[in-house]
Amino acid sequence: MPADITSQTNAYSNSEIRKGINGSANTAFACALISAIVFFVAYLSQVSSIAAGTPWTFSGEWVPRLGVQLDFRVDGLSLLFGLLISGIGILVFLYSYGYFKVHKGHARLQWLLLSFMLAMLGLVSSDNIILLFIFWELTTITSFLLVGFDHENTQARRSALQALLVTGGGGLALLVGLIMLGQASGSYLLSEIIASGSAVTEHEHYPVILTLILLGAFTKSAQFPFHFWLPNAMAAPSPVSAYLHSATMVKAGIYLMMRLQSSLGGTEEWFYALSIAGGITAVWSSMMALRQTDLKLMLAWTTVMALGTITMFLASNLQIAALAAVTFLIVHAFYKCALFLAIGNVDKSTGTRDFNKLGSLVRFMPITALGAVLAALSMAGFPPFLGFIGKELIYEGTLTIADQPWIIVAAAVAANAMMVGIALTFIFRVFLGGESTITREPKEVYAVMWVGPVVLAIAGLLTGLLPGQITEYVIQPAVSSVMAASAEVKLSLWHGINGPLILSIITVAVGIMLFFSLSIVSRMINNLVEKLPVVGDSAYEFLLNRTQFVASKLTNRLQTGSLSHYLTIVFMAFVVSVAVTLLYHPVSMDFDRLTPVTPFIAIVVFLMISAALVLTFSNTRLLAICALGVVGSGVAVLFLVFGAIDVAITQLMVETLFVVLIATVLIKLPRFPDQTDPAKTRGLRDAVIAIAAGVVMAIITLGVSLTPLDLTVTHFFEENSLAQAYGRNIVNVILVDFRALDTLGEVAVVATAALAVIALLKVRVHAQGPR
């Protein structure tokens, strides 16, 4: 089949194919870019009214009966995320246009990026938590497709699946958590849940709700111990990594924690869960970042570090912590996206991302280098960049929130010093200095590809120099949303000489030392990592393999293709479930309801039981058929005795037909005691199951006979049979009048069976022999 396609495509000229690809890609690109611009402008137009405290809301019917509405509400926090998602979206879409210009998957990529952006925007704007969950899952699915964009590559497929399983699994936990949250707070609207304050934290299910929701947030935002999927997800193309890592996917969990901090936070559980997970994540991932030589992988690990830092800050419910988290979020979005895009340019231009092979790229790619260096300076937290303000706030926060601050302060300084070391590596080993060992001459990339890094890097610089505007219109409203109270914040570059500044100086000093001893440090970290027990990725691998192993074992065990085996399972399940139910809810039997036994009935029952036993042990077919006939006729007699005349007549007729039919067919089948059913294959197990089924059934029927019956329906028929249907035989009236449709269905079943029998009899089969 693939050969056909190849030959077909060869029939067309290359330029025609190129034109077709470019045409559909241009459409996709235009749609994506226009949507991003429209959203960005729309968000911008709301900035002043939202800053004044009036959120933009929209509400539409969707599934009113389930209480799922299209409720959207854009407040300060949503606005911040919306601006980042759509604004960075514009730059990433432009970038992808240049990056994928001649790639046959270009159109697909642009559509996926657009879907992903829309899902993210929906996620951060939803007011209904069910709606939020739906968008949450949409981002999981679209990011799966984006990470696995290069689907012919095994590594990309594995990473995509890993991202899907980890974040999708967390999503399931989140769904349950959100539903419980809705039940506990009595509302599925985020605005109402937040307005109810800390009511949820006093609910008896609070620990469960918190655990489930944090599972969702931690998996999505790659917090320890779920951190491993994010660095693997950098198998995606550069623009995708830039978008996923800077503004979107991984920030969804951060968004959720920020959003719910005022409702779920402020407790010891919240504080310890977030500060421990965030702290471990931050320190561990900055160590992991230092040992990489692949620039993109290095960046991926620093993303995990940034997420850990933000999570650590969200642990506290102080305003300074929220301010630090929000500011650092913006700082990180700017520099991380710029650096990912710049590394994409380097990769495209030189063919490698290994910093040992690169050097002095400023000579060949001056504009990309400008963007990258400015972004790296912001990452290192040098003044006058926004990164500096962010880092100062982090230190101010750590000094304020911690009761025993030294561990957290040390962690923050260590993590930030490693950031400085990495930033310096970017600046002096790749762009400004260092020796290049690549053979080909790198060229500067298209304008659409350098505009992203440069714009973002300059944004980081300008917002650092003039923090007033962004503070008033974006940061302050966002902090107010997180705190669920109006907050007054002010940012400035210079705070005077205080604790944070001293820590900053220490950080830079340690960072410079790290930069100069990078090879020694990374070797030390490598040695350390080898000694540590398995975490993350290998645990995932192990679990995945075990699951598949157990599943296939189970399937082989259950799905044997043997009828008797299936029936064994069915009857065992029947016996066990009924017996357990009987044990826990014994039937109350009222022995006064017993009626006396008449000799006639006793004889009939005795005959039937004897016939059944004969059937069990019969060795000839004729004997078995006779025994079967006796049982069937006995049933008919019982019907007759207990006043069911019509049923008895039908039973007798059908029983007669049975015996005739069976006898007719049996003549053509081999004699009974053939080799297929030797006694030894019928073990004790079959007998036990059979007897147990009989005992259970006998107890149930006895129990039901000895409890009062609800005869409402029967009385209805008795009263209305003559009055409404003009029939004296109630059973007949039920069948042909009250339940006439049932009877029609029954006729249809019998007719179908008859047709099937005729069809089967006409088929000529060729013997194939047993398998």
Add this chain to the structure above:
Amino acid sequence: MEILLSLLVGVLMSVSVWMLLSRNLVKFLFGLVLISNVANLIIFKVGGLTVGAPALITDGGSAEYANSLPQALVLTAIVIGFGLVSFTLVLAHKAYQAIGTLNVDEMTLAEKRQDPADSEKSS
């Protein structure tokens, strides 16, 4: 009376399960016929037993009738059970012609065991 009939139901149920679990298709068929009968008997019995009072409305008499509802259900069930058993019977006959065995453990055409001989044949 109730205890006696429950005993009957229990014995018939055991026998039919025993027959159904058999590896011989003919015995399985006997089990199928028997379990249909047991099911009908159970439905009828749990609806309450009234001796000699058919559900027929007589003029003026407001006597107690036998429970008509289970009777109607059982009547339908008997006929459908007949349809099922006749179809299965013919199917068994044809299956025997095609496969040449009545051992249900060897009738695995629909769900083949994974063994090399099979995959060779199918390719």
